[in-house]
Amino acid sequence: MKLTILGCYSATPRTFTNPTSQVLDIRNHLFLIDCGEGTQVQLRKNRIKFSRIKHIFISHLHGDHYFGLVGLISTFRLLKRETDLHIYGPKGLKEVITLQMKLSDSWTNYKLIFHELTSKESELIFEDDKVEVYTIPLQHRVYTNGFLFREKLGERKLDMNAVLNEDIEVAYFRKLKQGFDVENKKGEIVKNASVTLPPEAPKSYAFCSDTAYDEDKISLIKDVDVLYHESTFLEKNANLCETTKHSSAKQAATIAKKANVGQLILGHYSTRYDDISLFKEEAEPIFANVDLADDGKVFEF
């Protein structure tokens, strides 16, 4: 998996910082997560191919998480996109996007498929043979979901030396990868485990922004490899966490620890702080493996 942070600052776009948006490259899918104003320019700056984006996940309808969506949809149209585009987000998103298309008399040539979310329970919203995506209901001022991206267990890998030693027909390789025993050229049964290696452990990534401190979500994100958790404030502004339903770096780290995740990435920083390293300093004593998101930063895991 490769995660590219397009924007990770809260509230308003500024000269050198962008509101929330990220791209997750997972098993040949390019998932766009949130789409603040300016996302399409950030996609260009980070040389991400527009046509590879087929699924967009919107956490909630605060502007810093979706005001760039209508422009991106419109740009896809101007680029003569033909591929379907799936959009997952809170109810209301379809109305606001289609109203703007109606007013501009600019309908997309490609198919725009809205998957409007209303459930307060986690649900499976995307699945194919390689990946599944679940919502993570979050506690915020408006209806909000995080998203959990899980790779499925992949195919077994051929141990080529063993395969050649056993003299197995190429036509059987596919079956081997799928875990079956096969016959070799001499007509002998070859046990799958003797010529294949187990698949790589499937990875998982949880995106949690925006949210108040909330232990309810821990069971959903338990043991994920990487957790992006918002840390809008530092503990010294804990009162603002309460009123705005955001988290501090310490709270994010506490969730990471309790959920036993592999790595924590912080983001959604309030622009009141000049130095984002303070967020890391606050989180590290509670959860050691913590990184700071920043616009343009890439995480591979």
Add this chain to the structure above:
Amino acid sequence: MKLTILGCYSATPRTFTNPTSQVLDIRNHLFLIDCGEGTQVQLRKNRIKFSRIKHIFISHLHGDHYFGLVGLISTFRLLKRETDLHIYGPKGLKEVITLQMKLSDSWTNYKLIFHELTSKESELIFEDDKVEVYTIPLQHRVYTNGFLFREKLGERKLDMNAVLNEDIEVAYFRKLKQGFDVENKKGEIVKNASVTLPPEAPKSYAFCSDTAYDEDKISLIKDVDVLYHESTFLEKNANLCETTKHSSAKQAATIAKKANVGQLILGHYSTRYDDISLFKEEAEPIFANVDLADDGKVFEF
């Protein structure tokens, strides 16, 4: 007047170019004209004080002219703006903005006053003692207006040497500026013209984007000092002008010439051309005083 081009390229925001938006500084008003995606960042980059913007004029509801508006309105709220904001634009604008405020449960603390336009005739939409603003109905694929900004005739200026010679009380200066004759300290009537100078000639600026070639508007923009006229294409792509209802540089120059304007500024360039100087080359043989808009460029007149 001082005109700052925030963005002047058509269609989509790109890494180094922005969709339409400009700021007109006219007699202490700061008018924002159109508001494509990214306008708020362009305002910051050009160090324009957000709080000075009290009137926003939107030509039409194609995204490259207004997708930045909802974000700007939202940022004004986050900046704790208290001043009224007047927005002039096509019917539908209020619905799309208020829908987005409703969905985010983020209502402005300041007063948002929509002046929705529907007339196909030119109308006076703003007036105070210094400035008036008229719509310029344009021919485009959707309902579109340009805007004509006219300074009113200012006050007369005191000819200080003459005023001192005549020994006139300071209390009368205001009346002198307003054109009245006054008494001097000796009780003699002093003719206004003998101690004052005529006011500066009022300037005018016409913004015409987006529009097909259309001579109907010539009477409305006759003799303006500065005309911004879109030139999306070059003549070699005249067929695209027809189908998309845009203008070529040559057509813009022809309008400038027929309307006898003082200066022509071209903009709204299609991104298919690598070199915008081609627009100037095409326009110049028809209308000599032509300039090219570019993002961040400032025109003073």
